[in-house]
Amino acid sequence: MDHFLWLGSAFGAILGMLHGIYLYRQQAACALASGTTGGRAIGLYYGLWAFALWTLFGAWVLALWVLGSIAYLVARLVPGRRTPR
Amino acid sequence: MDLRSVQHVGIIGAGVAGLATAKTLQAEGLDYTIFERAERLGGVWADGYSNFGVQVQKELYQFPDWPLPEGTPNFTPGPIFQKYLEDYADQFQIRSHLRLGAQVMALAPRSDGTAGWTVSIEEGGRLHQEDFDLVVIATGLYSNVANLPDIPGQEEFEGEVLHISQVKTRALLERKRVAVLGYGKSATDAALEAAAVANDVHIVLREPHWPVPRNLAGILPFKWGMLSRFTGALIPPYVRPTPVVRWVHGLGKPLVWTFWRLVECLLFIQCGLGTRIANGKNLVPPKPVDVDCFGEATMLPRPELYRLIRQGRVTAHRTEIAAFTRDGIALRDGDTLRVNCVVLGTGWNSDYSFLSNEVRETLGTDEDGFYLYRHMLHPDLPNLVFIGRTSTVLSILTYCLQARWLAELIAGRFGLPGREAMLAEITQLKVWKRGWMPFSAARGARLQLHMLYYHDELLRDFGANPLRKRGIFAPLKELFVPYQPSDYRAIVAGDWEDRRASRRRD
Numbered sequence: 001m002d003h004f005l006w007l008g009s010a011f012g013a014i015l016g017m018l019h020g021i022y023l024y025r026q027q028a029a030c031a032l033a034s035g036t037t038g039g040r041a042i043g044l045y046y047g048l049w050a051f052a053l054w055t056l057f058g059a060w061v062l063a064l065w066v067l068g069s070i071a072y073l074v075a076r077l078v079p080g081r082r083t084p085r
Numbered sequence: 086m087d088l089r090s091v092q093h094v095g096i097i098g099a100g101v102a103g104l105a106t107a108k109t110l111q112a113e114g115l116d117y118t119i120f121e122r123a124e125r126l127g128g129v130w131a132d133g134y135s136n137f138g139v140q141v142q143k144e145l146y147q148f149p150d151w152p153l154p155e156g157t158p159n160f161t162p163g164p165i166f167q168k169y170l171e172d173y174a175d176q177f178q179i180r181s182h183l184r185l186g187a188q189v190m191a192l193a194p195r196s197d198g199t200a201g202w203t204v205s206i207e208e209g210g211r212l213h214q215e216d217f218d219l220v221v222i223a224t225g226l227y228s229n230v231a232n233l234p235d236i237p238g239q240e241e242f243e244g245e246v247l248h249i250s251q252v253k254t255r256a257l258l259e260r261k262r263v264a265v266l267g268y269g270k271s272a273t274d275a276a277l278e279a280a281a282v283a284n285d286v287h288i289v290l291r292e293p294h295w296p297v298p299r300n301l302a303g304i305l306p307f308k309w310g311m312l313s314r315f316t317g318a319l320i321p322p323y324v325r326p327t328p329v330v331r332w333v334h335g336l337g338k339p340l341v342w343t344f345w346r347l348v349e350c351l352l353f354i355q356c357g358l359g360t361r362i363a364n365g366k367n368l369v370p371p372k373p374v375d376v377d378c379f380g381e382a383t384m385l386p387r388p389e390l391y392r393l394i395r396q397g398r399v400t401a402h403r404t405e406i407a408a409f410t411r412d413g414i415a416l417r418d419g420d421t422l423r424v425n426c427v428v429l430g431t432g433w434n435s436d437y438s439f440l441s442n443e444v445r446e447t448l449g450t451d452e453d454g455f456y457l458y459r460h461m462l463h464p465d466l467p468n469l470v471f472i473g474r475t476s477t478v479l480s481i482l483t484y485c486l487q488a489r490w491l492a493e494l495i496a497g498r499f500g501l502p503g504r505e506a507m508l509a510e511i512t513q514l515k516v517w518k519r520g521w522m523p524f525s526a527a528r529g530a531r532l533q534l535h536m537l538y539y540h541d542e543l544l545r546d547f548g549a550n551p552l553r554k555r556g557i558f559a560p561l562k563e564l565f566v567p568y569q570p571s572d573y574r575a576i577v578a579g580d581w582e583d584r585r586a587s588r589r590r591d
Contacts, residue, residue, distance in 0.1 A: 015332075019329055022327075022328055022329060027550075027552075030545070030550050030551075033545075033548055034548040034549075034550075034583045034585065035583075035585075036582075036583045045560065046552075046559075046560045046563075049560035049561065050560065053560075053561075053564075061340070064340055064343065065337065065339055065340050067343070068339030068340050068342060068343035069339040071339070071342075071343055071346070072338070072339045072342045072343070075342075075346075
């Protein structure tokens with residue numbers, strides 16, 4: 001269980017870092033386009049939040065992803081499923 | 086297309102979209118005239134069916150910068166909303182620019198070759214022309230042209246056939262045996278009206294759709310489950326998805342799939358969709374909920390609908406009508422219903438009869454409607470803008486933001502891409518929607534829950550920050566707190582921070 005928590009948190013941290021960088025760059029670009037300052041600070045704030053949330057809930061996301069994958073595969077294999085997208 | 090020299094604007098339609106456009110352009114110092122063919126402003130709200138009203142909570146359907154008055158009932162009744170629009174027109178002095186009973190009959194490019202349109206108007210029994218630098222078509226997605234299906238045998242039917250628009254009072258249905266055709270908002274409203282006064286009520290639906298309860302699990306207002314960026318990341322990806330959404334729907338697909346199956350379980354249980362209806366069928370929709378909600382009949386039904394179906398007060402038939410008989414209707418599943426009143430809850434059609442064949446061909450004559458750049462304009466129809474044609478969950482907000490976008494464009498605070506780039510985006514939009522969105526005659530205009538991404542694009546176009554939540558917990562709010570009109574108050578009012586300077590040509 002501990003291993004899974006650490007694995008999930010690490011997984012979340014990586015995703016959080018990527019998401020955080022994306023948010024930082026988005027806000028910085030927005031500020032540049034409107035010719036204002038403060039966008040980088042806001043971007044950094046949003047980025048840190050993204051990193052924190054992903055890390056905190058990474059294990060939950062991973063667990064749901066594993067369970068969801070199993071359910072999804074079972075559903076795909078069961079005959080008579082609904083109209084696919 | 087450069088609109089910086091526009092001075093005089095013609096607006097067709099005085100519904101929500103037309104009024105929002107008028108108010109926004111007036112604030113930019115532009116002169117305008119609104120033509121409304123009805124004798125009252127308000128568009129669809131000016132003349133509704135019995136007991137019609139707003140189907141979402143009041144804070145979700147109001148002008149962002151002009152809230153509904155205190156004490157307005159939740160799920161605002163139609164007449165109250167109509168009064169609200171009248172007050173809006175008075176408050177922002179729109180009436181002096183409004184011409185009621187004036188129907189636009191035709192648009193033609195100006196004969197002198199300058200940018201703009203010559204509008205032919207029938208007013209007071211007289212036809213005349215007026216020139217405008219820019220025309221805004223704000224007639225909405227659905228006009229007053231009823232969608233009437235062609236059903237065999239109607240001439241032999243001895244009962245009454247009404248379109249929902251004709252059911253102004255439930256007295257028309259009193260003590261009758263009523264069959265309602267359809268399963269959208271207006272059809273289910275008609276069934277509920279009939280259930281209150283009729284002797285017998287049937288609803289004939291070709292395909293059930295996933296209902297959106299007003300309160301999820303009876304507790305949480307639906308906006309918390311539908312209008313946040315968290316849910317927005319889980320709906321089918323937008324035409325231009327962010328990297329995060331691409332990842333969520335790529336590697337994270339099992340999470341997305343599980344989420345929507347859990348939502349389906351909740352709706353199944355809460356609304357009793359497994360209830361046995363005629364011929365042993367049920368009301369479980371065939372399409373997945375995350376696709377179905379982008380179809381023609383997304384609705385928040387009134388809460389009593391499914392209870393009345395379970396109680397047998399309303400008998401549901403999951404089939405199609407085959408033909409009228411002398412004393413009722415024959416259904417494709419073999420049943421025959423003895424009814425003396427059929428209500429067609431089959432909606433309305435768009436009416437662009439005032440557009441010439443050339444304009445309509447430029448827009449496109451595809452069966453799923455025409456597609457526009459930013460859902461508002463076509464590069465080959467300069468100085469012609471559609472506002473109010475886009476179908477979203479919070480349409481009033483969308484129209485206000487479209488009006489703001491147009492005002493910023495006229496002010497020169499941003500520019501449009503070139504013709505080829507706009508045409509490429511239109512093509513991209515067509516390919517995206519046709520790839521997965523259920524077919525409907527209005528698919529070209531449909532966005533529904535993608536409105537968050539659409540609104541973000543509009544704001545980025547004119548240099549406003551699309552992230553509208555504020556406060557120390559803003560990042561958390563961005564993710565989980567639903568977006569609603571009040572979040573865009575400053576944008577719609579034109580007084581947000583960092584607004585660019587105007588570059589209009591005087």
